[in-house]
Amino acid sequence: MSVNETENSRWRRRKESRPGEIIEAALELFVANGFSATRLDEVAKLAGVSKGTVYLYFDSKEDLFRAVVQQIIIPEIEKAEQKAAQFQGSQRDLLMMLMMTWWNIIGKTRLAGIPKLMISEAANFPELAEFYLEKVVSRARNIIKKGIAVGIQTGEFKPSDPVITTRLLMAPMLFAVIWEKSLAPYDQEKYDLDDYLELHLSTFFEGISTNNV
Amino acid sequence: MSVNETENSRWRRRKESRPGEIIEAALELFVANGFSATRLDEVAKLAGVSKGTVYLYFDSKEDLFRAVVQQIIIPEIEKAEQKAAQFQGSQRDLLMMLMMTWWNIIGKTRLAGIPKLMISEAANFPELAEFYLEKVVSRARNIIKKGIAVGIQTGEFKPSDPVITTRLLMAPMLFAVIWEKSLAPYDQEKYDLDDYLELHLSTFFEGISTNNV
DNA sequence: TATTACTAACTGACTAGTCAGTTAGTAATA
DNA sequence: TATTACTAACTGACTAGTCAGTTAGTAATA
Numbered sequence: 001m002s003v004n005e006t007e008n009s010r011w012r013r014r015k016e017s018r019p020g021e022i023i024e025a026a027l028e029l030f031v032a033n034g035f036s037a038t039r040l041d042e043v044a045k046l047a048g049v050s051k052g053t054v055y056l057y058f059d060s061k062e063d064l065f066r067a068v069v070q071q072i073i074i075p076e077i078e079k080a081e082q083k084a085a086q087f088q089g090s091q092r093d094l095l096m097m098l099m100m101t102w103w104n105i106i107g108k109t110r111l112a113g114i115p116k117l118m119i120s121e122a123a124n125f126p127e128l129a130e131f132y133l134e135k136v137v138s139r140a141r142n143i144i145k146k147g148i149a150v151g152i153q154t155g156e157f158k159p160s161d162p163v164i165t166t167r168l169l170m171a172p173m174l175f176a177v178i179w180e181k182s183l184a185p186y187d188q189e190k191y192d193l194d195d196y197l198e199l200h201l202s203t204f205f206e207g208i209s210t211n212n213v
Numbered sequence: 214m215s216v217n218e219t220e221n222s223r224w225r226r227r228k229e230s231r232p233g234e235i236i237e238a239a240l241e242l243f244v245a246n247g248f249s250a251t252r253l254d255e256v257a258k259l260a261g262v263s264k265g266t267v268y269l270y271f272d273s274k275e276d277l278f279r280a281v282v283q284q285i286i287i288p289e290i291e292k293a294e295q296k297a298a299q300f301q302g303s304q305r306d307l308l309m310m311l312m313m314t315w316w317n318i319i320g321k322t323r324l325a326g327i328p329k330l331m332i333s334e335a336a337n338f339p340e341l342a343e344f345y346l347e348k349v350v351s352r353a354r355n356i357i358k359k360g361i362a363v364g365i366q367t368g369e370f371k372p373s374d375p376v377i378t379t380r381l382l383m384a385p386m387l388f389a390v391i392w393e394k395s396l397a398p399y400d401q402e403k404y405d406l407d408d409y410l411e412l413h414l415s416t417f418f419e420g421i422s423t424n425n426v
Numbered sequence: 427t428a429t430t431a432c433t434a435a436c437t438g439a440c441t442a443g444t445c446a447g448t449t450a451g452t453a454a455t456a
Numbered sequence: 457t458a459t460t461a462c463t464a465a466c467t468g469a470c471t472a473g474t475c476a477g478t479t480a481g482t483a484a485t486a
Contacts, residue, residue, distance in 0.1 A: 013454055013461045036249070037337055040446065050463045055447065120333035122395040124250055129399040138402065163404050164412055171388040172381055178391070182335040186342040189351065191376050199377055203420035226435050226480055253472065263437045268473070 011049075019057045019067070022047045027068045031113025035065060035121045035128070066131055073114060076105055077139050084143050091151030092205050098144060099173065099201060107177050108193070115174055116181035141166055148208075157208045165208060172200045224262075232270045232280070235260045240281045244326025248278060248334045248341070279344055286327060289318055290352050297356050304364030305418055311357060312386065312414060320390050321406070328387055329394035354379055361421075370421045378421060385413045 025046035029038040040061060044051045058064040080101060087094045106112055122129035145166045151157035157165075176196060238259035242251040253274060257264040271277040293314060300307045319325055335342035358379045364370035370378075389409060 010453075011462060015461065018461085034336065039444090051446085052448080052464075053462055056461070061446070119391055119395045122399065123247065126399060129396055133396060133399055133401070137396070137400070141402070160412065161404070161408065163402060164409050167389075167404065167409065168385055168413055168416070172384040175384040175388040175391075176380075178332055178388075182332045183342055183346060183350070186335070186339060186346055187350070188346070189354070189376060191374070191380065195374065196377050196380065199373065200381055203381070203417070207416035207420045223479075224436060228435070231435085252470095264473085265438070265475085266436055269435070274472070 018047075018049065018053065020071075022049065022054055022057060022064070023068050023071050026064050027072055028110075030065060030068060030117060031110045034113075034117050035061075035125060040064075062125065062128055065128060069114070069132065069136065072111065073136055076111075077136065077143075080140070080143055084147065091147045091154070091156050092209065095144065095147045095151075095169065096201060096205075098147070099169070099197075102140075103173065103197060107173060112177045113181055116178050119178055120182075141170075144169060151208075155210060158210055160208065169204060173197065231260075231262065231266065233284075235262065235267055235270060235277070236281050236284050239277050240285055241323070243278060243281060243330060244323045247326075247330050248274075248338060253277075275338065275341055278341060282327070282345065282349065285324065286349055289324075290349065290356075293353070293356055297360070304360045304367070304369050305422065308357065308360045308364075308382065309414060309418075311360070312382070312410075315353075316386065316410060320386060325390045326394055329391050332391055333395075354383075357382060364421075368423060371423055373421065382417060386410065 022043065026038070026043045028046060029043055032038075038061075040051050040054055043064070044054050047054075054064065058067060080098060083101070084094060084098065087097070106115070118129065118132050122132075145162045148157065148160075148162040148165050148169075152159055152162065176193060180193075235256065239251070239256045241259060242256055245251075251274075253267055254264050256277070257267050260267075267277065271280060293311060296314070297307060297311065300310065319328070331342065331345050335345075358375045361370065361373075361375040361378050361382075365372055365375065389406060393406075
């Protein structure tokens with residue numbers, strides 16, 4: 001029985017809180033099992049409702065996923081945009097701060113399941129891919145790209161293509177997260193993720209920085 | 214009608230060539246659509262046989278996938294092992310050669326679909342994950358790890374954990390390939406993969422190399 | 427050399443199971 | 457009492473794997 005059904009009556013009408021509870025249940029199962037493998041019956045059960053109720057609030061499974069991203073991921077992007085806009089300091093420090101924030105909020109939490117899910121299921125769900133790219137990826141990318149571009153302008157970083165440099169900064173972090181959610185559980189060879197992250201960031205910034213600090 | 218059925222009879226017995234033709238058809242569809250989304254009916258159709266014939270030569274869909282990896286990927290690993298063993302030159306040049314080989318044979322061919330598939334489907338097919346890690350990943354990793362370890366020993370590279378350094382060398386390449394096979398088709402922001410690769414390799418080796426060349 | 431008996435490669439229809447989405451009816455609430 | 461949030465049983469489309477039956481090819485025999 002769900003936590004929310006404390007009365008002994010069979011059910012209660014809770015129009016305001018149902019959508020949020022369904023989104024929370026969906027998030028939990030989507031990040032754990034992916035999009036396809038998540039059963040709407042299971043989402044409903046975890047949210048303490050029937051599958052019919054899910055369809056009362058969301059048009060489709062894809063619509064439910066979009067709502068999850070909207071509620072859970074987009075607010076984090078907005079926070080990051082604000083942090084970046086207000087930041088005082090070198091572009092290296094700004095980018096380090098953004099990477100650590102991403103790592104703490106997404107990389108090492110259950111939210112890491114979202115990038116993993118998108119990579120895995122994009123080919124089978126093109127509309128989700130487009131949605132995610134527009135609302136999440138391009139926005140996140142722009143924050144970083146700006147830091148790189150400003151750093152190049154001010155002479156803090158060597159000249160390079162900011163598009164490619166942004167991707168090279170993110171790639172090892174995204175790959176690590178995706179690996180953890182896919183093959184890592186079966187991998188005999190273990191390694192320390194924090195050491196990995198540290199070595200990546202230090203060599204990356206060493207590689208792109210000029211020496212006139 | 215399949216290329217192989219030139220007679221007007223309904224079918225011919227071709228015990229020797231069927232398995233290879235089924236493997237080729239399976240490879241084609243697995244790399245294009247992934248493991249789950251590939252229908253055995255489609256594989257059979259592409260190979261010019263019925264689904265029953267697929268089961269005559271392979272025990273299951275997973276068994277067919279293992280046969281694909283065995284036939285297509287393992288020989289490439291063996292070649293790389295030989296190339297590395299015979300190599301004369303700096304460890305940097307060895308690793309560059311291995312990375313370019315990987316890029317030319319896997320990264321920019323249809324075989325790029327295999328790492329993408331494994332990342333996407335590992336969670337749902339643990340036995341495939343274990344097989345792939347043991348037969349492919351760990352073997353490929355060892356070739357690179359050895360180059361890094363030797364380079365550290367000889368003073369060509371700075372001291373570091375070879376396990377982590379190996380992963381940092383591969384991660385941006387694997388991520389790029391996985392991105393191409395997932396979200397890239399829907400991504401507005403384009404970039405040049407060769408430029409990406411070049412910037413990665415040059416900054417990576419700059420980052421890990423000592424200056425006493 | 428022609429016929430026939432036999433083997434095994436191959437087919438295609440079928441089964442059992444899965445799951446997103448639908449809907450008729452019920453019970454909570456205003 | 458009227459409205460509507462919610463349930464639970466249902467549908468229909470999909471697919472891995474099975475298996476009874478068919479046919480190509482071959483070897484033995486007339």
